[in-house]
Amino acid sequence: MMKGDIFFNLSVRSVRLNFLRSMLAAIGIVIGVVAISSMGMLGTNMQLEVKEQLSATANTIVISSDTVRMGPPGFNPSSSSASGVTKTELTKITSVVGTNGTVIPIYSTTGEFTINSVAGRGEIYGIDPGDIGKFLTLNQTYGNGTTEIGTGEVLVGSELAQEFNLKVGTRIRIGSFDSTSRPELRIAGVLQSRGTVADGVSTDNAVVVNSNWYTDQYGGKNEWTQVNVIVKDTDNISDIESAINDKVNTNAKTPAVRITDASSQLATETSTLSTVTTFIMAIGGISLLVAAVSIFNVMMMSVSERIQEIGILLSIGTEKGEVRRMFMYEAFILGLLGAGIGGAASLVIGYSVVDAMIGTTAYFFQPASILYVPAAMLIGVVVCVISGVYPAWRASNMDPIDALRSE
Amino acid sequence: MTDTPVIQLVDVTKTYHLESGDFTALDHVSLEILENDFVAIMGPSGSGKSTMMNQLGILDVPSSGKLYIDGKDVAMLSSLERTHMRRDTIGYIFQKFYLIPLLSAYENVEYPLILKYKKRDTTGKASALLEAVGIDKDMSAHRPTQLSGGQQQRVAIARALVNDPKILLCDEPTGNLDSRTGFQIMDILCGLHREGKTVIIVTHDPNIAEYAHRTIRLVDGRVAES
Numbered sequence: 278m279m280k281g282d283i284f285f286n287l288s289v290r291s292v293r294l295n296f297l298r299s300m301l302a303a304i305g306i307v308i309g310v311v312a313i314s315s316m317g318m319l320g321t322n323m324q325l326e327v328k329e330q331l332s333a334t335a336n337t338i339v340i341s342s343d344t345v346r347m348g349p350p351g352f353n354p355s356s357s358s359a360s361g362v363t364k365t366e367l368t369k370i371t372s373v374v375g376t377n378g379t380v381i382p383i384y385s386t387t388g389e390f391t392i393n394s395v396a397g398r399g400e401i402y403g404i405d406p407g408d409i410g411k412f413l414t415l416n417q418t419y420g421n422g423t424t425e426i427g428t429g430e431v432l433v434g435s436e437l438a439q440e441f442n443l444k445v446g447t448r449i450r451i452g453s454f455d456s457t458s459r460p461e462l463r464i465a466g467v468l469q470s471r472g473t474v475a476d477g478v479s480t481d482n483a484v485v486v487n488s489n490w491y492t493d494q495y496g497g498k499n500e501w502t503q504v505n506v507i508v509k510d511t512d513n514i515s516d517i518e519s520a521i522n523d524k525v526n527t528n529a530k531t532p533a534v535r536i537t538d539a540s541s542q543l544a545t546e547t548s549t550l551s552t553v554t555t556f557i558m559a560i561g562g563i564s565l566l567v568a569a570v571s572i573f574n575v576m577m578m579s580v581s582e583r584i585q586e587i588g589i590l591l592s593i594g595t596e597k598g599e600v601r602r603m604f605m606y607e608a609f610i611l612g613l614l615g616a617g618i619g620g621a622a623s624l625v626i627g628y629s630v631v632d633a634m635i636g637t638t639a640y641f642f643q644p645a646s647i648l649y650v651p652a653a654m655l656i657g658v659v660v661c662v663i664s665g666v667y668p669a670w671r672a673s674n675m676d677p678i679d680a681l682r683s684e
Numbered sequence: 685m686t687d688t689p690v691i692q693l694v695d696v697t698k699t700y701h702l703e704s705g706d707f708t709a710l711d712h713v714s715l716e717i718l719e720n721d722f723v724a725i726m727g728p729s730g731s732g733k734s735t736m737m738n739q740l741g742i743l744d745v746p747s748s749g750k751l752y753i754d755g756k757d758v759a760m761l762s763s764l765e766r767t768h769m770r771r772d773t774i775g776y777i778f779q780k781f782y783l784i785p786l787l788s789a790y791e792n793v794e795y796p797l798i799l800k801y802k803k804r805d806t807t808g809k810a811s812a813l814l815e816a817v818g819i820d821k822d823m824s825a826h827r828p829t830q831l832s833g834g835q836q837q838r839v840a841i842a843r844a845l846v847n848d849p850k851i852l853l854c855d856e857p858t859g860n861l862d863s864r865t866g867f868q869i870m871d872i873l874c875g876l877h878r879e880g881k882t883v884i885i886v887t888h889d890p891n892i893a894e895y896a897h898r899t900i901r902l903v904d905g906r907v908a909e910s
Contacts, residue, residue, distance in 0.1 A: 290786040589782045594771020
């Protein structure tokens with residue numbers, strides 16, 4: 278319908294007649310659209326990247342002893358919290374969590390091990406065999422394994438398995454290389470790769486042993502390094518956390534445990550990122566404001582150059598609304614030109630920026646990211662149309678006699 | 685010519701409020717122009733010819749008095765109704781042609797039709813009128829700046845006629861043309877009068893005024909002779 282509209286045709290011809298001037302004004306919109314969309318996409322891609330890494334463990338609360346607040350050197354804390362989460366604390370946690378989640382106490386330490394006479398060093402986790410399957414899964418390509426490990430058995434991380442060419446049934450010795458006691462354990466399974474996690478259990482380069490074997494070997498029975506709570510419904514996570522905090526951290530000045538989770542970590546990171554994103558986008562927005570001024574200027578020039586033409590249109594029976602429409606179309610065309618070029622440029626520039634800054638473009642075409650392009654284009658067009666309102670109004674309200682008389 | 689007045693001015697006064705004081709451009713003017721009349725309006729500069737044209741063309745309204753165009757009191761019409769009357773009842777022919785520079789000759793003639801019917805012309809009326817005033821198909825594709833003065837005025841006449849108006853208002857239609865072309869244009873206007881149009885011409889040129897059946901002379905905003 279617009280294509281057959283004579284006022285649209287007049288606007289197109291006016292833009293074409295003053296092509297250079299129109300393009301220069303539209304460049305402002307191009308820059309604004311590129312700035313807003315690439316910055317928006319950059320921020321969103323960062324957020325998606327962080328979120329993806331943390332989301333696997335988003336349902337997990339990690340409770341560890343608050344070692345940071347142990348006190349000054351030489352200070353002997355009265356509670357035993359410094360050496361781990363105690364049995365009493367665990368009982369309290371378990372009673373608070375109830376049926377809303379699963380409580381998994383975990384021992385861990387850094388230790389040495391030997392595989393085929395090659396020594397290695399990594400994290401050693403001691404977990405009750407009944408709990409392992411609740412959050413760790415096996416990669417069965419290395420042989421049929423089980424998470425129900427006995428005291429003579431061990432699970433190894435995926436990278437470790439790959440590096441040392443391990444499979445189910447291979448033997449591994451745990452303990453420092455020069456130690457006389459280096460018990461040999463049978464590999465009962467290879468764990469799936471976990472990547473970056475927020476639950477404190479990074480198994481890719483680690484081994485997981487039976488918790489009984491762990492305390493026999495390293496001591497510290499009932500003093501867990503951390504207690505993970507896997508909640509059933511992530512919406513309840515903060516309620517459960519505050520309940521645990523109320524129950525366990527009875528002394529506000531010297532809290533016994535520190536309670537963290539992936540979502541609070543994610544929330545902090547996301548909020549920081551989105552603040553930065555909004556800020557940069559606002560700077561991009563300023564360029565659109567400048568563009569609006571130049572569009573306004575060009576539209577005013579177009580109106581004042583065409584006063585006589587407006588007089589002709591009005592005197593031979595053109596309605597005010599039709600004159601207004603003609604100039605609004607012109608602003609719209611400038612916006613469309615700017616937004617179109619800006620949108621195309623945003624894809625290229627945005628892609629390069631995201632690739633350079635984040636190192637991956639895996640999330641670039643996800644809706645949350647790519648939607649910044651049409652959104653910024655829309656903003657660009659709207660800015661142009663708004664800039665055209667006053668010039669169009671001025672044109673339509675001219676006195677036809679005065680307008681005809683102007684040369 | 686019928687006895688129905690298509691234009692009627694009753695004691696019309698038009699006063700402009702200027703910084704230097706009030707200026708009365710039309711001073712208690714009363715006159716009637718009947719349907720199918722051919723009227724020339726003459727008078728020296730500043731006599732009120734242009735003001736009269738603006739009133740007759742409904743581009744302006746009287747300060748006092750009544751102006752009836754096609755039986756309607758112009759002062760009682762809304763701005764939109766006046767716009768529609770300019771489009772449908774009156775055809776303008778200007779001294780400086782005033783074609784729309786961005787449109788071709790054909791589109792200039794088609795334009796008032798689009799205003800009225802809100803769609804492109806499919807009846808062939810615009811082409812037929814252009815042919816009738818002596819603009820061929822090749823020429824009608826040209827922009828106004830690519831046409832001679834005479835050609836532009838022919839296009840302007842075709843544009844004025846396209847919505848089949850009762851009244852043709854011609855403001856010095858030959859003022860920007862050489863005399864030969866001027867007479868050709870006058871021949872076209874005479875033909876239109878014969879076809880039943882009411883033709884009103886404002887002119888300085890007594891030779892042009894001779895074509896009219898009646899001459900109204902304005903002096904200092906008053907009708908001196910009718």
